């Protein structure tokens with residue numbers, strides 16, 4: 001039996017000659033909140049693309065919800081907010097509502113128009129992320145944090161069971177990031193969503209996720225966050241150098 | 256003024272041209288919105304030149320080998336344009352990271368072929384001028400029928416695939432991920448662009464067609480909030496430009512294309528100024544409060 005939402009077995013991948021990921025074994029359970037950390041170029045986004053089946057591994061196999069993704073239908077249980085999501089064109093003429101609705105278009109198929117209940121779903125998703133007051137605003141006029149919420153609403157509107165966020169707080173100020181992470185925690189607590197969060201924000205990663213994966217071409221650690229902090233600190237040093245600890249040491253230790 | 260308006264509508268060729276103009280004034284900005292937000296404005300320009308190459312080819316063949324075949328320049332332009340659009344779509348895949356590179360290439364081919372064949376076909380005459388700058392008199396009844404068919408087709412397909420076109424324009428990567436058949440939609444769209452452009456050439460001419468596609472959208476973008484509004488305003492602006500431009504072209508005996516485009520420019524300017532004043536005004540209100 002399998003309650004694994006994601007299961008990677010011996011996955012290796014190379015864009016050209018050089019391997020970017022090597023022999024990754026990783027499982028994510030239903031309802032889990034997994035954090036993925038690693039330095040720039042460590043293969044985090046590549047791993048996400050493999051899970052989404054946008055690219056195929058050279059060796060190993062990846063299952064999502066107990067089977068290999070083969071077509072669009074298998075992918076429909078996954079919501080995804082890409083690292084580049086908010087690099088859309090400034091000044092694009094679209095309201096929050098229009099953007100969120102586009103999350104449904106793939107599922108609707110070619111010949112069907114948006115129905116009343118579809119628009120209701122859109123409104124619910126917008127309400128969920130706390131943007132109801134901004135629904136008819138131009139997306140470009142929102143703050144970075146609000147835009148990210150809009151993209152999460154776009155991912156949530158198709159009612160996924162797994163939500164993958166690739167560095168959602170890049171370019172967002174500390175306060176908005178904090179609010180954003182609080183929102184993620186709430187989302188995780190109130191729904192049965194399985195969450196995967198790729199981030200450079202160590203503090204957030206340590207405090208809000210259930211388990212953490214440290215990636216640098218290989219999977220260096222995968223397990224509970226406190227164990228990583230207590231026993232395996234040298235992995236973090238290896239990944240990010242010593243400077244990390246001198247600044248953030250006290251944040252990790254609950255006083 | 257009203258006399259000349261009623262007088263204008265007495266002529267059958269004016270009725271025809273006006274009908275064609277109104278159709279073109281609707282579909283040009285409709286397609287134009289998607290082109291502009293996808294940063295493909297240059298595509299309109301390139302396909303217009305390819306279309307012109309078709310026209311020139313037809314003129315040349317008529318003159319040199321008229322006994323061989325007789326394809327009207329209008330249809331030859333359309334065929335070239337569609338062919339060119341498929342070429343662009345293929346090139347887009349070839350230069351994945353320089354997608355806009357195919358456009359100047361196409362533009363050059365189109366313009367080169369046009370210039371060579373036009374000169375070989377006897378050089379610059381009234382016929383050629385019509386295709387360059389638009390001519391109301393040259394609009395034949397069967398062309399109006401073809402333009403109307405293109406109009407219906409474009410309206411129908413854009414209405415049907417509006418969702419997919421929007422999603423692909425806003426965020427292509429995400430749209431593909433959610434299962435939108437992007438190859439099919441992109442190919443379909445670019446063929447529609449080709450059909451619209453070769454239809455519009457009759458009215459505004461190949462040198463000015465991209466203006467009718469982009470200027471109303473540029474004005475609309477200044478004031479629209481949503482995507483839907485952008486489409487609606489752009490169509491209103493374009494229709495205004497066509498109607499006013501037609502009247503000016505008729506009563507002052509100007510080239511229709513030039514008149515329409517100048518009115519488009521005027522509308523765009525007005526919108527920009529209006530927005531500036533509006534902003535200043537709201538700024539003043541905010542400060543005085």
Ligand SMILES: Nc1ncnc2c1ncn2[C@@H]1O[C@H](COP(=O)(O)OP(=O)(O)OP(=O)(O)O)[C@@H](O)[C@H]1O
Nearest residue numbers: 015016020038039040041042043044045046047083
């Ligand atoms: N499309 C591509 N073609 C070739 N190489 C690529 C491509 N995308 C990424 N790479 C390479 O693969 C490696 C891993 O990239 P990836 O984007 O997965 O890193 P990342 O961990 O997400 O980094 P970041 O923190 O900067 O987002 C990098 O060395 C990168 O140069």
Ligand SMILES: [Mg+2]
Nearest residue numbers: 044045046083
């Ligand atoms: Mg990345």
